[in-house]
Amino acid sequence: MEYRDSADISGGLVNHAGGSGLGSGGGRLAVGGGGTLVVLILALILGFDPTGILGGGTGSGDTQAANPVTQCTRGSDIAKNRECRWNAYMASIGSYWSGALRGFKATSMTTFSGQVRTGCGAASSSVGPFYCPVDQVIYIDTDYTAALLAQLGARGGDAAEAYIVAHEYGHHIQNLTGVMAKAQSRQQTGAGSASVRLELQADCYAGVWFRHSTDDPNGAIKSVTQDDLNRIIDAAIAVGDDAIQQAQTGSVNQESWTHGSSAQRKNWTSIGFSSGDPTKCDTFSATSLG
Numbered sequence: 312m313e314y315r316d317s318a319d320i321s322g323g324l325v326n327h328a329g330g331s332g333l334g335s336g337g338g339r340l341a342v343g344g345g346g347t348l349v350v351l352i353l354a355l356i357l358g359f360d361p362t363g364i365l366g367g368g369t370g371s372g373d374t375q376a377a378n379p380v381t382q383c384t385r386g387s388d389i390a391k392n393r394e395c396r397w398n399a400y401m402a403s404i405g406s407y408w409s410g411a412l413r414g415f416k417a418t419s420m421t422t423f424s425g426q427v428r429t430g431c432g433a434a435s436s437s438v439g440p441f442y443c444p445v446d447q448v449i450y451i452d453t454d455y456t457a458a459l460l461a462q463l464g465a466r467g468g469d470a471a472e473a474y475i476v477a478h479e480y481g482h483h484i485q486n487l488t489g490v491m492a493k494a495q496s497r498q499q500t501g502a503g504s505a506s507v508r509l510e511l512q513a514d515c516y517a518g519v520w521f522r523h524s525t526d527d528p529n530g531a532i533k534s535v536t537q538d539d540l541n542r543i544i545d546a547a548i549a550v551g552d553d554a555i556q557q558a559q560t561g562s563v564n565q566e567s568w569t570h571g572s573s574a575q576r577k578n579w580t581s582i583g584f585s586s587g588d589p590t591k592c593d594t595f596s597a598t599s600l601g
């Protein structure tokens with residue numbers, strides 16, 4: 312994945328919670344009172360987002376203040392400060408959806424280290440990247456996520472990270488379209504559950520974005536390669552419920568799936584990419600999820 316030096320990435324809407332800003336490498340956040348500390352076991356962390364776990368629209372947490380990342384304005388800033396790549400992902404994904412969805416409203420990303428208070432409650436790094444529908448923010452511990460990808464055996468790289476962000480952005484789109492609220496009122500686990508269909512649709516949306524990521528001649532992403540796509544598919548496979556269960560417990564239990572199997576996640580990411588059409592991401596009408 313190559314970035315366009317001249318691209319304006321200031322619209323990426325990335326904020327940093329706690330500390331003095333990016334690259335401080337310094338202290339962990341001190342989480343104050345209020346909000347419930349959500350401690351999730353490892354088995355839950357690798358699915359990317361705890362929207363169901365955190366209770367979706369019922370959160371009563373108060374969102375931690377976060378400072379806009381101001382040092383990332385151009386694509387060329389990524390070469391100087393790798394943290395700016397998150398702004399590039401967000402700018403590119405937001406730009407795609409602004410043209411693809413009527414009534415689109417951008418979401419923002421809050422990066423953090425260790426712990427963060429969100430509109431969905433307090434969260435620690437171990438929940439993995441997630442989208443909180445209450446405050447409409449994508450939360451990500453960027454260092455943790457890079458380590459997570461490595462731990463999962465995905466080959467990682469920027470494309471895999473961007474896929475994660477695009478998946479979370481997909482949840483924001485679902486929040487805007489009302490699909491998320493509908494899904495959360497239905498059965499929450501199991502191979503064909505609303506939760507799995509919601510997650511697979513977000514995968515599909517990530518694939519759609521990737522297909523269009525280089526469309527904008529002034530956009531943040533200048534070029535992508537087959538290898539980038541392979542890395543995305545690799546990440547989608549690595550985070551399948553069956554793969555994670557197998558690794559954690561040595562067996563697979565379909566009834567507790569929340570995100571879908573490796574094969575399903577690969578399938579829907581591929582459908583998104585090959586069609587480039589979000590209307591092809593109707594996982595809720597699909598009789599077979601792949």
Ligand SMILES: [Zn+2]
Binds near residue numbers: 479510513
């Ligand atoms: Zn998700």
